[in-house]
Amino acid sequence: MENSMMFISRSLRRPVTALNCNLQSVRTVIYLHKGPRINGLRRDPESYLRNPSGVLFTEVNAKECQDKVRSILQLPKYGINLSNELILQCLTHKSFAHGSKPYNEKLNLLGAQFLKLQTCIHSLKNGSPAESCENGQLSLQFSNLGTKFAKELTSKNTACTFVKLHNLGPFIFWKMRDPIKDGHINGETTIFASVLNAFIGAILSTNGSEKAAKFIQGSLLDKEDLHSLVNIANENVASAKAKISDKENKAFL
Template sequence: MTSKRSIRTLISSANSSLRPTQPARRTFAPTSASTSACTFTTSTPPHNPEYETEAADRPRWQQTPARMITPFRIRPQPKGPVFKVNDDPRRLDEAYMRMLGPNGDKALSEEVKWLAVTHKSFDHGRRGFNDRLAFLGRRIVSLQTSLALLNSPQCLAPPEMDSYGRMPYTHPALSGLPGLTHEAKDSILDKTRLAPIAERYGLDKVTRWKPQRADNLQGSGIEAVLTTSLYAIVGAIALERGGEIANKIVQEKILSPLGFMFEN
């Protein structure tokens, strides 16, 4: 007859055989290949030495930011001739000296000189463009034009007495007021009148833009582009040289060729 101790031993061994066995814990020792594939890092990836050298050696106006260059071209190449954009600093300095006078090439910093003649259509605006400078310059030119219209002589008939025997009030300071109208100012600052002035200073040879058709610059809007460059130069002069010099440039280089006379 089997003893109680042997029965208990049999039952305990049976229970242990019925329990689910736990899987053995494996220690994963990552290899070099798995580490490179699974490890995440927040450090900045190393830059291409070619881009670093190019960015260090070339100024900003002369290069497109490396991270803004697409790896392949999306649009097809345009048909027709290719428009050549000026990249010669000496040619740009000649245009500034022609417009601003002697030492005009030193009136602005190198970066701003190129920015003032860069339209937003050039290089998709990735090197900066002159819209903000032109906005400021347009306001300055508009103000000086209004003052010139107020001070310009008007050919008006002498005032006559009305039926009640009253004489209209007149004053020398108000003599130019009838000429200060939106129509008069818009006709003076029309792009068809300002574009030839910009061409006289050679801005058509140095303005950086991309026409829709290189064989039809007039239809591509060259007059508006040149007018924007003219305004942008005035805005740049106001920011770097002050409003007094900018007002003098507007009077002598823009409004005087349009027929206005100013006292020295």
């Protein structure tokens, strides 16, 4: 008994040593999926940073992106200065990269309201026919307000078409709802329209209302430009009327 007690006592007094253990390295391979989402597969983070045209957000080249956008929108013509960062923000929608990059939501809201104001002024001053008052001043065509054409000037379809005709689409960073569906379903129409409004908002907030108004009147509402909002809206209204006429004709058959 004494020996056993002594053994226990001695065992308790033994210095604490490191436990013997076997270290085994385990190598794991993680597959990062690129492309459409598939349940159970982890997506490559880099895929979040590419727009539908395949442009990587972190590798945007100013000469290939921002400078081309300035030229397309004719910003130097009106003495408008926008930084590379602000232009990239105008081109970025909230849906891109889970909203982790500066996006254009507030600039879009600001620009949309200012565009409505300028299109109202345009409709008032450019009525057909343009009547003159007795004192020589141009009379305002209030009857033009609220017409289908006036509404079409600021519609998403018109703004989206403007962006497409000016080849701004490849520079826009956004996420499609459904790549298989058309523009109305996958969000293209709304997002492309927001980009144009965002540029107006950016110009207004950084360069002032005077330059913003000149930009709208000169680049967006110029009747001589086949790709202006005015001519796009006219085509949209004419197309809508033609569809209604076709339906009425078929109804009588």
